[in-house]
Amino acid sequence: MDNGDKSWMNCLRWTEEYSHGVNNFLHKAFERASQGDEILCPCKKCVNRYWHYRNVVEEHLVVEGFVDNYTKWVFHGEGFYSRNAPDPINDDEDSNLRDDIDGLLHDTFRNMEGESAHEEVKREGLLSEDAKKFFKLLEEGKQELYPGCVTFTKLSFTIQLYLLKTLHGLSNVAFSDILALLKEAFPFSQLPESFNKARNMIKDLGLNYEKIHACPNDCMLFWKDNEKAENCSVCRSSRWKSVGNALTNAKSKIPAKVLRYFPLKPRPQRMFMCPETSVAMRWHDNERPNDGNIRHPADGEAWKDFDSLHPDFSRDPRNVRLGLSTDGFNPFRTMSISHSTWPVMLMNYNLSPWICMKSEYIMLSMIIPGPSSPGNDIDVYLQPLTAELKELWEAGIETYDAETNQTFRMRAALLWTVSDFLALAMVSGWSTIGKLACPTCNYDTCSQYLKHSHKMCYMGHRRFLPRDHPLRKDKKSFNGQEEHRPAPTPLSGVELFEELREFNNVYGKGKKKASG
Known part of the structure; x- marks a missing residue:
């Protein structure tokens, strides 16, 4: 078609x-x-x-x-010529997945055709082994699927075929058999020979993720020093659960809970592999209007304070500023099933405001599995991301800049989080319900319990008005009293650190805790 x-x-x-x-x-x-x-x-x-x-x-x-x-x-039949179509799903999802892949590849392929042989040789000596592998894959991926094909390249067809495998739940063996049949039917095509070859192409492109086993009660990750542990060190729960086969009565072990983690470091590195996106990563410093109006987070006080505290970081505009956002959703599209999966996203604020929030530039960092919300135990799942952010902040990573044809040490910093009030409680650790619900006022929160409605009421917001504001003396509209108190002083980072210095948090929802 x-x-x-x-x-x-x-x-x-x-x-x-x-x-x-x-x-x-x-x-x-x-x-x-x-x-x-x-x-x-x-x-x-x-x-x-x-x-x-x-x-x-x-x-x-x-x-x-x-x-x-x-x-x-x-x-x-458009693009695929099999008469035996798989069981379908909503095409909106299929289209969105394809658009995500197209967005990821778009900037990477752009302008590569114009590179001279001299520039390629010069670039080759500057790239790391992973980056060389990435560029080699892109060069191979530009090959026609078969002589004269204008619809697909070898790489784009493999990616779309892999997407169909994922969307329709095809087994690895079935996928390999389909590839073998296509190779036999179209002997001149540049298809991979097996599922493993196709998966390696996807991995080299940087679209893979890590599976990290987790305690079913959210106590810990089986990661790093605990990678080979069989039981949780907090609640003693097994990392495995048994699944029976109704036909053979055989039982097999599968992980009780799995965190899907997408490594962070390769993703901003890829942004600098294309000259156009490399220039876009400097927009906040080179092209942003500086007229006193707030158009971008770089115009805000938080960004400016950060620059004044860390001049070494802010000296190179290519260093990456990130924001983190998370919230729960029900992936089953029905409110009759109580299930909460939590994706964690990273936004790249080096980019201009009209592209930094587009889906192709938002980085999915991890998918925290359900069925229940992680609550305060979200810190357990954020450990891999925290480790990478710490490494990118302290040491950075050697990165090739296609715009200058040089390498530099790229660093990254997480400036803030973006969430609704309920998710804020999880990310910050400050309870947003009860007497001390306000994270700004903290211990000076002005709250009152309404005994008939059984709810908390917060009436101290007039404290943030100017001293001579008429509403401060308005008794009738509020609680029958004038408001003369000053605005509460937010806790500083040093004060928060001192308060939490001796605090030992035991994560998890298990009832049985480890002794000692």
Whole structure:
């Protein structure tokens, strides 16, 4: 199926243009993606989940219209020519995954065609082994899938095939068999020979993640010194759970809980491998308007205070400023199931405000598994990220800058976190409920319990107004008293450090704790 004009999909459904487009779509879909006399119905009601005859699909498309954003007809033969289509899912997810991959590769491939042989030789002597492997993979990935192919390269086809494996739960053996069949059918194609070869391509591209086993009660990670431990040192729970096979009655061990962690260091390094994104990483210093207006975090007091405290870090604008954000969500799309998975994201604030919050530039750091919220035990899961951030702050990492054709020692700093009030309690460790809910006022929080509604009320906000503000003397609108107290003084970092110096927190939700 070709990638022709699909503007007819936006026409009114009773027009001749829309009817002609639907008939052409059905003709191609039944030619290349049918099972018997049926195809998957892409209407808003069926959402590529149900198989129907041609007349039923045509009726649905006229009455309901196409599912939103279904412009890549992957379930109907576009780009893939297998008649045995896998069990479908919502194409919005498939499209989003593809867009994420496209966004990741877009800046990396850009401008590489214009490099001269001299620049490549010069660059080769500056790159680390991992970076050399990365560039070699990109060069190989630009090969045509087969002679004359304009739709796919070897790398892009492998990535999309790997995505389909993940989306539809294909086993590694099934994936290898499909590759073998495609190699036999298209002997001139540049396909990898097996699942392991395809996975290695993905790994070299930097799209892999680490699986770190965790205690089922969130007490600890089986990581570093505890990597080979079989039981939690806090609650004594096993790191494994047994799963039985109903057919063979055999039992196997699988990890009770797994943290998916995406290493941080290679990701900002890749930003400097493309000249255009390397320039964009200096936007906050070289191109940001400096007229006193707040357009970017670099215009704020926190950024400026950080620069004054750490002049060595701020001297090189290529050093990376990060923000962390996290929140829970239910991945099963139904409120009848109580499940909370917590992704942790990192934002790159070196970039301009119109791209730093785009999905392709936000870095997924880890996925904390459910089914319950980690609560205060989120610190357990943040350990790998904390270790990398500490290393990037203290020592940095040697990085190739494609814009200057030189290497430099890149450092990184986490400036702040972004979250709602409930997630703030988890990340900061300060309880945001009860008498002392305000992290700014801390022990000086003005709170009052309302006995009839059984809720806490916070009435001390007039303390932040100017001394001569008329609302300070307004008794009737508030609690019947004038407010003359000054605003509370926030605790400094030194004071917080001193208060927590002797504090020993035991993480986990297990009932049985280790003795001694």
